[in-house]
Amino acid sequence: MTSLREILASHVSSGYLPGAVGLVARGDRVEVAAVGSAGVGDFAPMARDTIFRVASLTKPVAAAAAMMLIEEGRLALDEPVGGRLPEIASPVVVRTPSGPVDDVVPAQRPITVEHLLTFRAGYGFPADFSLPAVQPLFADLRQGPPQPQLVAEPDAWMKALARIPLLYQPGEAWLYNTCSDILGVLIARASGRPLPEFLAERIFEPLGMRDTGFAVPAAHLGRFTGYYRGGDDGAEGAAGGLQLVDAPDGQWSRTPAFPSAAGGLVSTADDLYAFGRMLLGEGAVGGRRLLSAESVRRMTTDWLTPAQRAAGALFLEGQGWGFGGSVDIERRNPWNEPGRYGWIGGTGTAWHIVPATGSVTVLLTQRELSGPASPAHMQDFWRYAAGS
Known part of the structure; x- marks a missing residue:
C-alpha cells in the first residue's frame, strides 16, 4: 500500500509543492509525514513542527470560540x-x-x-x-x-x-x-477581550497549541514557511514557476491590527490535531471538556437547504455547512465520509474530523490554491486518509 510519505513526496518531486506536512489520526494511531522544504531556496527541511499560514482553517476555531460564549450565556x-x-x-x-x-x-x-x-x-x-x-x-x-x-x-x-x-x-x-x-x-x-487574547486563553493554552496565533514570534521564524503562488493553470508540475507571496519575516511576523477570524492564524500539524481531538471529546483539560458534546454536534451539523448548497457549489463542491466549516452529507468521492467536518485554506491547507470514526486529518502546504476547487494533492491525501 502507498504510504502517506510517498503520496506527499510525489507532489513535491513533481515541483508542484515545495514541501508538505500530513497527519492522519485514526483512534490512537497517528501517522505523520514531512517532506520537501519550508520554502524555495535557502529554507530548512520540512519538519513536523514547521509553522504554516493556515488561512481559512481559522474559521472552525472562531466558531468553537463563539460556542464557548454561547454555553456561558454571553451570546x-x-x-x-x-x-x-x-x-x-x-x-x-x-x-x-x-x-x-x-x-x-x-x-x-x-x-x-x-x-x-x-x-x-x-x-x-x-x-x-x-x-x-x-x-x-x-x-x-x-x-x-x-x-x-x-x-x-x-x-x-x-x-x-x-x-x-x-x-x-x-x-x-x-x-x-x-x-x-x-x-x-x-x-x-x-x-471584552481582544480576539487573540480570548483564543489564546480559552483554546490555545489549554490545548497546548503553543505555535498557534496571529503572528510568529521572532524566535520561531526559523520554523516558518514561505508562502507561494503558482502558475495560473493550477496543474501538476512547475509550469509558471512559484512566486514568493510572503517571506517568514513578512506580514505574519508581527501582530496585525485586525485579527482575522476568517483566515489570520498560523499553526502546526500537531496544534491542529489537538484542536480536532478537543472537538471529538478526547482533549479534556483537567477532566473537563472545553466544549459540550451538544455544541460540537451543532457545529458539525449541516444547516443549509438543498437550494443554498446548490448556490454555494463553487465553494462547497456538494458539501453542506455547519458552524464555521463544511459537512459531508453523502459519499460522492472515495474520500467523502458522511459527517466529516472541516475546511480547506486558500494558502494550501486542509483540516477535518470525522466524529463517527474519531479520525483527524491535517494537510499543510505553502502553495496558494488557484481557485475554490480542491486540488489533486488534497484529493490524493483525502483518499489515503479514508483508506481508499
Whole structure:
C-alpha cells in the first residue's frame, strides 16, 4: 500500500509543492509525514513542527470560540448581533443581487449569531465575484487572500462594513468568508477581550497549541514557511514557476491590527490535531471538556437547504455547512465520509474530523490554491486518509 510519505513526496518531486506536512489520526494511531522544504531556496527541511499560514482553517476555531460564549450565556444563537455590533443593527439589502449598490431595501429581519455561524447573514462571496455589491468587500474590507498588515483595526473595519449593503436578506443565502470576520469582532466585544487574547486563553493554552496565533514570534521564524503562488493553470508540475507571496519575516511576523477570524492564524500539524481531538471529546483539560458534546454536534451539523448548497457549489463542491466549516452529507468521492467536518485554506491547507470514526486529518502546504476547487494533492491525501 502507498504510504502517506510517498503520496506527499510525489507532489513535491513533481515541483508542484515545495514541501508538505500530513497527519492522519485514526483512534490512537497517528501517522505523520514531512517532506520537501519550508520554502524555495535557502529554507530548512520540512519538519513536523514547521509553522504554516493556515488561512481559512481559522474559521472552525472562531466558531468553537463563539460556542464557548454561547454555553456561558454571553451570546445566544438567536440573538440579533446589532446590540453588540450597532454598525450593522439596521442593514440594507440590494434590491437584486446584480443591481447597483445604491438601489437598496431594508433588511426584513435582524442578523443573528446563527446567521454568522452558518454564513447566511447576507455578507460574503457568491459564485459571481463581479456583482457590484461584492466589489466593496475586496476594496474596502480587504477580503480575499489574507494580507493581515493591510486591514484596518476592528472598529474602523466595522464602520466600513456598515456602508456596504447585504447581497441577500439575512437567512436566505450561503455566502463565503465575510461572516467569520464579523464573528471575530463579535467574539471580542462579547468577551471584552481582544480576539487573540480570548483564543489564546480559552483554546490555545489549554490545548497546548503553543505555535498557534496571529503572528510568529521572532524566535520561531526559523520554523516558518514561505508562502507561494503558482502558475495560473493550477496543474501538476512547475509550469509558471512559484512566486514568493510572503517571506517568514513578512506580514505574519508581527501582530496585525485586525485579527482575522476568517483566515489570520498560523499553526502546526500537531496544534491542529489537538484542536480536532478537543472537538471529538478526547482533549479534556483537567477532566473537563472545553466544549459540550451538544455544541460540537451543532457545529458539525449541516444547516443549509438543498437550494443554498446548490448556490454555494463553487465553494462547497456538494458539501453542506455547519458552524464555521463544511459537512459531508453523502459519499460522492472515495474520500467523502458522511459527517466529516472541516475546511480547506486558500494558502494550501486542509483540516477535518470525522466524529463517527474519531479520525483527524491535517494537510499543510505553502502553495496558494488557484481557485475554490480542491486540488489533486488534497484529493490524493483525502483518499489515503479514508483508506481508499
